[in-house]
Amino acid sequence: xxxxxxxxxxxxxxxxxxxxxxxxxxxxxxxxxxxxxxxxxxxxxxxxxxxxxxxxxxxxxxxxxxxxxxxxxxxxxxxxxxxxxxxxxxxxxxxxxxxxxxxxxxxxxxxxxxxxxxxxxxxxxxxxxxxxxxxxxxxxxxxxxxxxxxxxxxxxxxxxxxxxxxxxxxxxxxxxxxxxxxxxxxxxxxxxxxxxxxxxxxxxxxxxxxxxxxxxxxxxxxxxxxxxxxxxxxxxxxxxxxxxxxxxxxxxxxxxxxxxxxxxxxxxxxxxxxxxxxxxxxxxxxxxxxxxxxxxxxxxxxxxxxxxxxxxxxxxxxxxxxxxxxxxxxxxxxxxxxxxxxxxxxxxxxxxxxxxxxxxxxxxxxxxxxxxxxxxxxxxxxxxxxxxxxxxxxxxxxxxxxxxxxxxxxxxxxxxxxxxxxxxxxxxxxxxxxxxxxxxxxxxxxxxxxxxxxxxxxxxxxxxxxxxxxxxxxxxxxxxxxxxxxxxxxxxxxxxxxxx
Ligand SMILES: Nc1ncnc2c1ncn2[C@@H]1O[C@H](COP(=O)(O)OP(=O)(O)O)[C@@H](O)[C@H]1O
Ligand SMILES: [Mg+2]
Numbered sequence: 001x002x003x004x005x006x007x008x009x010x011x012x013x014x015x016x017x018x019x020x021x022x023x024x025x026x027x028x029x030x031x032x033x034x035x036x037x038x039x040x041x042x043x044x045x046x047x048x049x050x051x052x053x054x055x056x057x058x059x060x061x062x063x064x065x066x067x068x069x070x071x072x073x074x075x076x077x078x079x080x081x082x083x084x085x086x087x088x089x090x091x092x093x094x095x096x097x098x099x100x101x102x103x104x105x106x107x108x109x110x111x112x113x114x115x116x117x118x119x120x121x122x123x124x125x126x127x128x129x130x131x132x133x134x135x136x137x138x139x140x141x142x143x144x145x146x147x148x149x150x151x152x153x154x155x156x157x158x159x160x161x162x163x164x165x166x167x168x169x170x171x172x173x174x175x176x177x178x179x180x181x182x183x184x185x186x187x188x189x190x191x192x193x194x195x196x197x198x199x200x201x202x203x204x205x206x207x208x209x210x211x212x213x214x215x216x217x218x219x220x221x222x223x224x225x226x227x228x229x230x231x232x233x234x235x236x237x238x239x240x241x242x243x244x245x246x247x248x249x250x251x252x253x254x255x256x257x258x259x260x261x262x263x264x265x266x267x268x269x270x271x272x273x274x275x276x277x278x279x280x281x282x283x284x285x286x287x288x289x290x291x292x293x294x295x296x297x298x299x300x301x302x303x304x305x306x307x308x309x310x311x312x313x314x315x316x317x318x319x320x321x322x323x324x325x326x327x328x329x330x331x332x333x334x335x336x337x338x339x340x341x342x343x344x345x346x347x348x349x350x351x352x353x354x355x356x357x358x359x360x361x362x363x364x365x366x367x368x369x370x371x372x373x374x375x376x377x378x379x380x381x382x383x384x385x386x387x388x389x390x391x392x393x394x395x396x397x398x399x400x401x402x403x404x405x406x407x408x409x410x411x412x413x414x415x416x417x418x419x420x421x422x423x424x425x426x427x428x429x430x431x432x433x434x435x436x437x438x439x440x441x442x443x444x445x446x447x448x449x450x451x452x453x454x455x456x457x458x459x460x461x462x463x464x465x466x467x468x469x470x471x472x473x474x475x476x477x478x479x480x481x482x483x484x485x486x487x488x489x490x491x492x493x494x495x496x497x498x499x500x
Pocket of ligand 1 (some may be wrong): 395399400401402403404431434435436445446447448449451489
């Protein structure tokens with residue numbers, strides 16, 4: 001779907017500045033549609049003498065006249081004479097139109113969109129007399145304000161020039177609107193605006209007062225009147241209530257320069273939103289703090305175990321304790337990474353790298369130089385997947401060192417490849433070490449390391465694991481060429497990433 005700027009470039013010869021003006025107008029016109037309770041469309045004359053509709057908006061306050069979306073359609077000038085007339089004369093034209101499927105009379109108001117004395121497009125308001133709202137005070141006031149903004153559009157004063165306060169975050173008319181007169185006194189406040197002010201304890205009659213007199217923070221109003229441009233402001237009116245406001249001045253250009261002759265202030269009670277923002281922020285911080293503490297506790301345990309290991313005599317017992325220390329440190333490392341991340345998931349590569357360092361630190365024999373390589377990345381994983389996977393990876397790396405390259409036999413390479421899509425993560429660990437027996441049966445292994453690996457992968461992660469002697473291609477794929485007598489080992493893991 002092309003944007004309004006792209007459509008304008010496609011269909012017209014308008015200059016960059018003129019297109020920017022149109023884009024600004026479309027950024028602001030939700031308010032205009034709401035104020036006039038009707039559909040708005042933007043028409044531009046095309047390079048070949050026809051017309052094209054390049055934008056359309058419906059009012060949040062009224063019923064739509066056109067179910068069809070006309071954006072991108074073209075028509076010949078005689079089909080819609082009012083538009084051409086508004087364009088030619090530079091004046092606002094009103095008249096009847098025919099709309100397919102509707103018998104009763106429909107009306108159109110064609111407003112020339114001017115920029116520096118040139119009419120560049122035509123804005124139309126299209127509505128039906130019958131489906132219109134019952135005219136009450138709100139309707140009369142809004143329509144009058146709409147008329148004044150229309151005059152500004154036709155005079156080139158709306159949308160506002162330059163970089164003005166962003167309208168995308170602004171409240172809409174239906175959220176609450178206050179109309180201010182020339183002296184910034186309230187002329188009218190919509191029911192939603194009145195309710196919002198009630199919540200901050202303002203129960204006085206609003207009409208005739210200024211916001212300052214009512215005790216409402218009014219710096220956006222003052223600035224809008226002074227600078228003659230829209231101002232967005234969010235403020236805590238009370239400790240409980242946060243209001244988001246946007247004040248749009250109605251500007252007339254006089255001989256002495258621009259002057260605000262009134263304004264619309266849109267306001268919305270965003271207290272609940274902000275409360276939730278704050279809660280999420282503090283919840284995030286709490287989760288991080290917990291990960292931090294878990295990491296500290298695990299480090300304490302691993303230090304104590306290490307001390308205990310040093311006092312042991314039996315080599316077997318020493319090795320068992322050392323393995324436990326390594327496993328605990330692996331989990332601590334995951335928590336450390338999680339304590340630095342905002343959410344409850346981590347980029348897996350952020351864990352794999354330090355994990356390799358951890359295994360490297362454990363290598364002490366200089367006669368066994370090992371090279372570790374990581375290929376690819378594993379994407380982001382939830383903590384529930386990252387933790388068991390890290391334990392699994394540590395076991396596999398440790399096995400590659402311990403069994404692939406027995407002490408005295410020289411060093412070698414271990415390559416970890418990560419690959420993922422939206423549904424799966426696969427991890428392949430290849431070493432160019434001694435290799436395993438071709439008849440090796442993973443299911444029959446009773447060693448603690450591979451039992452842990454099997455249980456975590458198949459039960460906890462619902463994945464699969466395959467371990468086999470490496471083929472020549474598999475080794476070549478990761479640029480490994482085993483030394484004489486070595487055949488290398490491949491371990492392949494596949495883990496689903498979408499929970500059931
Ligand atoms: N990368 C590897 N290269 C060669 N043999 C391996 C490799 N990984 C595992 N093995 C074999 O699998 C066995 C079981 O491993 P494991 O369950 O971790 O127990 P442990 O490491 O305590 O011996 C090892 O003793 C070894 O024979
Ligand atoms: Mg092992």
